[in-house]
Every structure is written in structure tokens, then in C-alpha cells.
Amino acid sequence: MGKGYPVIFQAPPETACLICLIIFSVNRYLAGMVYATTQHKFLQILPKEAAIGNNILPMAVNIIVWFFVFALFYWAFICILPVFTMKKKYFQERSLIVAFVVWVKNGGGRLRDGTETVIGRIRTFLKRQYDALLHLDFQDKTNRTIFRIVGINFVIVFLISLFGVTGIWAFALYSVVLFVFLRRYFRKIQEQYKGILKATRALAKGKLDEPLTEDVGIFAPVQEELRRIQHGFQKAVKEEVKSERTKTELITNVSHDLKTPLTAIITYIDLVRTEQDEAKRKEYIDVLERKSLRLKVLIEDLFEISKATSRSATLQYMKIDIVDLLKQVCLEYESDLQKAELEMRFRLPDTKIIVWLDSQKTYRIFENLIVNISKYSMPHTRVYISMTESEDNVRIVMKNISQEEITFDTEEITDRFVRGDASRNTEGSGLGLAIAKSFVELQHGSLRISAEADLFKAEITLPKTDPSSLSTNTSG
Structure with missing residues (x-):
């Protein structure tokens, strides 16, 4: 947790102790200032009759001085606090005395070089603090929390300062309470951090079903x-x-x-x-x-x-009348549909719909779907084939009643060698719908298979856009 503090709270412990020593050394003078204020002998620049003016100015000076004193004490306390979490490592990384001893032990070098290094570090430290103040983001949640804590601390210190000389004891009690609170807070953060580590280790071991519901706070x-x-x-x-x-x-x-x-x-x-x-x-x-x-x-x-699946198929795009192409496929397989005792219902546009497509691949798409209908539809049922046109694409929907109960996954039926006939008694390779889907996707369209009870539905969407305007390589 030591490295988790802002840079301003990572000062060497010798500096923090020196600040505390200076504060305690001038404490007598500060107490005298408070006493002089109560006796109206401090900063009395107005006539004695102006009681309000003579009270406001000393009180403002008192607040500013004591805020500065307690802010320094708070800063020194936070700088030293990581010793309880970092322990030995705290002195190794931050103590100037330890750094000097290590420097001497390692041969030292020229004193001038060492002095320049120390000055350079001090200069770098001050520059970092200056840059941190310039780039302070008040919208950041962490910064807002810090300022909120500092504000609460200021109010408490201000109230303590109102007690005068006896406020030292109140401040000592407040310091003890603050220490206990911060220690408990950091222990809670350590527990939350351990919870995150536990979840990370579980993921690393492949335990993907273990729920991550533990309260981890920040x-x-x-x-x-x-x-x-x-x-x-x-x-x-x-x-x-x-x-x-x-x-x-x-x-x-x-x-x-x-x-x-x-x-x-x-x-x-x-x-x-x-x-x-x-x-x-x-x-x-x-x-x-x-x-x-x-x-x-x-x-x-x-x-x-x-x-098709390797995207190595070459497409020969041309302008085709997709309505006429669909009618041509249905006419060619009319005898098969009649043998299957199916009644066809068409809802096609009366006008031509010119689309940029590969005629052979599109013919194969319709052929495979019509063959699939003739093989697996229930006899004496109706087959509905419709086509609608929008500004950007053409949508073809084919519906039929399945002869067998639909128990397969409609999302997997377009996979290779997946067949609706689980017993594989009917003649077919199980590649018809897979080929149709691949050819549709090669032409930047989509084939969606769905089912409701025994109603089987194939929905094709093909774009009307000129393939030359598409960024995807049409040749795979």
C-alpha cells in the first residue's frame, strides 16, 4: 500500500520527522499567540471600541496559522504511516540515512557527484509536485474523495483550534482516532485486494464457473x-x-x-x-x-x-433479375415439387428487381433450398415463397411444413453435414444448406433459418449495392 499514495506523501521519513520536530518546537509560541488573542493583545490595529473588528482579524490569523500547522502535521503523519505496511522495505526505499549508508558502502564516488545527485532528485521531486498541481483533475473520483477527506479534516482541526491551549489534548485524541480509522481502512482494502487476487487465481486455474460476487469495494x-x-x-x-x-x-x-x-x-x-x-x-x-x-x-x-468456406471461390458479378431467376429455379423443379404433392404459393413482385449478384452462385442457393423443400416437406401442404424489396436489399422468405418433427437446432442446421433427418435415411449429403449459406455470405448477404413447431422458415437477405463499392474483397 506504500506505493499507492500520491507522490506528495512519499517524502523521506527524516523530512517528515523534522517537520514534526519543528512543529513541536514552535508549539509554545503558537500557544502564546492563542493566549494573546484571548487577552486582546494580538493584532489590535483598530481602536478598543471596535470589538468586532479586533476579534475577526486575530481569529482569521489563528485559523490560517493552525490550518497550516495541522496540514503539515497531517502530511508528516501520512508520509510515515506506510511503515506499518511496507515495514523494512519502507526504510530501504525512502530513508535518506539508509540511502547514504548504502551509497558509502558501494564505494560512494565523488562527493560532488553525490551532492549533484541529491540536488537533482530534490529538483525532480519539486517539479513533479508542481506538475501534479497543474494537472489536477477535480472530476476524477479519487481526487474528489481525497479533497472530501481533507475538507472534513480541516473542519475537525478548525473545531479543535477553538479550544485554545487545551486543544492540544483534543488533537492528540483526534490523531489516535485517525490512526485507528486509517489502519482499519487499509486492512479493509487489503482484504478486498486479496479477494481480487483470489478471483484472478481462480481464472488462471481455469475455474470459469466460479461466480465473482465478493464485495471488493474500490x-x-x-x-x-x-x-x-x-x-x-x-x-x-x-x-x-x-x-x-x-x-x-x-x-x-x-x-x-x-x-x-x-x-x-x-x-x-x-x-x-x-x-x-x-x-x-x-x-x-x-x-x-x-x-x-x-x-x-x-x-x-x-x-x-x-x-466457399475458405473464401477462395471466384465470383462473377453481373446485373440479374432476381425475380426471374427464382421463377426459373422453381419451374425447373416443378416436377419434383409435384411428386412431393406440394402446393406452391408465390408472392413475388410484378416488376423486375435488378441486383448485382453472381448468377450461378445465386441459382445454386435457390436450387438447394427448393430441393430441401421437396425432400423434407409434408405431402399435401402448402409452400410459401415471397420476395420483398427495400432501398438497400432484397429479402426472400421460404416457408414449408416439415414432414418430420423439428427437433434439431436451427442454428446448427446450416453447418456442414448437419441434416434434419437424424437417421440419414433420406438421400442427401447434409451440405445443401451449408453451401447456400456460404454462397449468400460470399455475396455479403445473410441466410437465417428458424422454426416454429413444424413450420420451417428460410430467410435470405441479399444487398442491392454494387460490389465495386464494397470494401470487402468479392473474390474471397
């Missing part, structure tokens, strides 16, 4: 920062755990999705070799073709998602 701002650090660590650990889980699931799902068609291909190749019936051989070849195409699509999807 260290409350530090505790609040520690809470933020704790929250940040918790979030980082959660993200890391999620990342590791995603990597594990990714490896498992990739292995499963690649292994299934590959195993089928190997099996049917052996059957084709041994089968003599031409009709069955043709059937086996058809199965091989389907499985090969399935494997080809999966590998292409892996390639696409790899480029």
Missing part, C-alpha cells in the same frame, strides 16, 4: 473487468468445444456418406463380373450409374463447400 471496476474476461473465456471454450464436436461429426459423416455409395459400387462390380443373366447385368449397371452419380455429386459438393 476494486469493483477490476472485478467487473474480470467478469467480462470470465465471460469471454467461457464463450471461447464453448466455441472450441463446439468446433471439436463439429470436426468429429464431420469426419464421421464424410466417412459414412462416401463409404455407402463406394461400398455399393464395389459390390455391384463384383456382381456384374459373375452375373450371366443379361437383364440382371443391365440392372446392376443402372445401380452402378446411380451410385456413381451420387458419389460424383457428393464429391462436387465437398469441393464447393471447401472453396
Whole structure:
């Protein structure tokens, strides 16, 4: 706590003791001044009839003199007070006598150099005090507290000075009370500091769930920062755990999705070799073709998602009519939607909406979402597709009723190889929504998936801004 004081209270103990000695040496004269004041023999510059004038001036002088005396005593007391907390270190760092003994013990050097060093230190000290007074911030909470304490101390000293000579005993009692108060105050601060250290050590040991609720007084701002650090660590650990889980699931799902068609291909190749019936051989070849195409699509999807997530995909921006593009995708997959027995409801603008986009990537976004609807929607239900235009962007919303109960996390459904079909019985790679989301984000848009009961909702927002005006590199 010794170094926590302002520089003005870090004077050498010899200086503080000398000031106290001077105060006690002139105490007799100060007491005589008080006595002379009471006898109307001090600073009587007005006629004796002017009793009020003869009382006000001596009283003002008394207040100024005693305030100066008690301020010096208070300063000396605060300078010496750290000896109880710093102990041996206090004399090693601040005592002029110890510094002189160490200087002599270490060889000293020229006396002239030593004198110049002392003078330089005194000059530096005085300059620091002058600069501190010039740059004193009265709005700072710490400075306001110090001035409040000094003000209270001034009022108490003033009241003590009214007792005259007997005020010395009152001042001695006040000094004892002040010492007890300050000692208790500093012990409380030490306890609060230990509480902060305890919380810091807990964070260092990885105890992120331990609540920081202990009362730490003036260290409350530090505790609040520690809470933020704790929250940040918790979030980082959660993200890391999620990342590791995603990597594990990714490896498992990739292995499963690649292994299934590959195993089928190997099996049917052996059957084709041994089968003599031409009709069955043709059937086996058809199965091989389907499985090969399935494997080809999966590998292409892996390639696409790899480029999209690594931001290495090249975008070819052009002006396109996004309304016409969406209609084109829906028309191409009309037969699939009819087979799924879905009734389409469109709410699209009657006019063109020209947007700067990559036509192929945007087509793939709509394609993946429409395919997802045709696979997972409940038959004999309606599908709603709407598009609205604002000044800065275009918003497309697709809604459908899920065939299976929605039990998955909608925030994770756009991750790689995450599928709404947990049993993985339906044909799909689990990359459709992940690719759509990556392509949307590459074009500075957003894809948000939400669900309410069995209602599945995909909301796409694409900017209308010319990509050349964006600071982000559009090529990844």
C-alpha cells in the first residue's frame, strides 16, 4: 500500500520527522499567540471600541496559522504511516540515512557527484509536485474523495483550534482516532485486494464457473473487468468445444456418406463380373450409374463447400433479375415439387428487381433450398415463397411444413453435414444448406433459418449495392 499514495506523501521519513520536530518546537509560541488573542493583545490595529473588528482579524490569523500547522502535521503523519505496511522495505526505499549508508558502502564516488545527485532528485521531486498541481483533475473520483477527506479534516482541526491551549489534548485524541480509522481502512482494502487476487487465481486455474460476487469495494471496476474476461473465456471454450464436436461429426459423416455409395459400387462390380443373366447385368449397371452419380455429386459438393468456406471461390458479378431467376429455379423443379404433392404459393413482385449478384452462385442457393423443400416437406401442404424489396436489399422468405418433427437446432442446421433427418435415411449429403449459406455470405448477404413447431422458415437477405463499392474483397 506504500506505493499507492500520491507522490506528495512519499517524502523521506527524516523530512517528515523534522517537520514534526519543528512543529513541536514552535508549539509554545503558537500557544502564546492563542493566549494573546484571548487577552486582546494580538493584532489590535483598530481602536478598543471596535470589538468586532479586533476579534475577526486575530481569529482569521489563528485559523490560517493552525490550518497550516495541522496540514503539515497531517502530511508528516501520512508520509510515515506506510511503515506499518511496507515495514523494512519502507526504510530501504525512502530513508535518506539508509540511502547514504548504502551509497558509502558501494564505494560512494565523488562527493560532488553525490551532492549533484541529491540536488537533482530534490529538483525532480519539486517539479513533479508542481506538475501534479497543474494537472489536477477535480472530476476524477479519487481526487474528489481525497479533497472530501481533507475538507472534513480541516473542519475537525478548525473545531479543535477553538479550544485554545487545551486543544492540544483534543488533537492528540483526534490523531489516535485517525490512526485507528486509517489502519482499519487499509486492512479493509487489503482484504478486498486479496479477494481480487483470489478471483484472478481462480481464472488462471481455469475455474470459469466460479461466480465473482465478493464485495471488493474500490476494486469493483477490476472485478467487473474480470467478469467480462470470465465471460469471454467461457464463450471461447464453448466455441472450441463446439468446433471439436463439429470436426468429429464431420469426419464421421464424410466417412459414412462416401463409404455407402463406394461400398455399393464395389459390390455391384463384383456382381456384374459373375452375373450371366443379361437383364440382371443391365440392372446392376443402372445401380452402378446411380451410385456413381451420387458419389460424383457428393464429391462436387465437398469441393464447393471447401472453396466457399475458405473464401477462395471466384465470383462473377453481373446485373440479374432476381425475380426471374427464382421463377426459373422453381419451374425447373416443378416436377419434383409435384411428386412431393406440394402446393406452391408465390408472392413475388410484378416488376423486375435488378441486383448485382453472381448468377450461378445465386441459382445454386435457390436450387438447394427448393430441393430441401421437396425432400423434407409434408405431402399435401402448402409452400410459401415471397420476395420483398427495400432501398438497400432484397429479402426472400421460404416457408414449408416439415414432414418430420423439428427437433434439431436451427442454428446448427446450416453447418456442414448437419441434416434434419437424424437417421440419414433420406438421400442427401447434409451440405445443401451449408453451401447456400456460404454462397449468400460470399455475396455479403445473410441466410437465417428458424422454426416454429413444424413450420420451417428460410430467410435470405441479399444487398442491392454494387460490389465495386464494397470494401470487402468479392473474390474471397
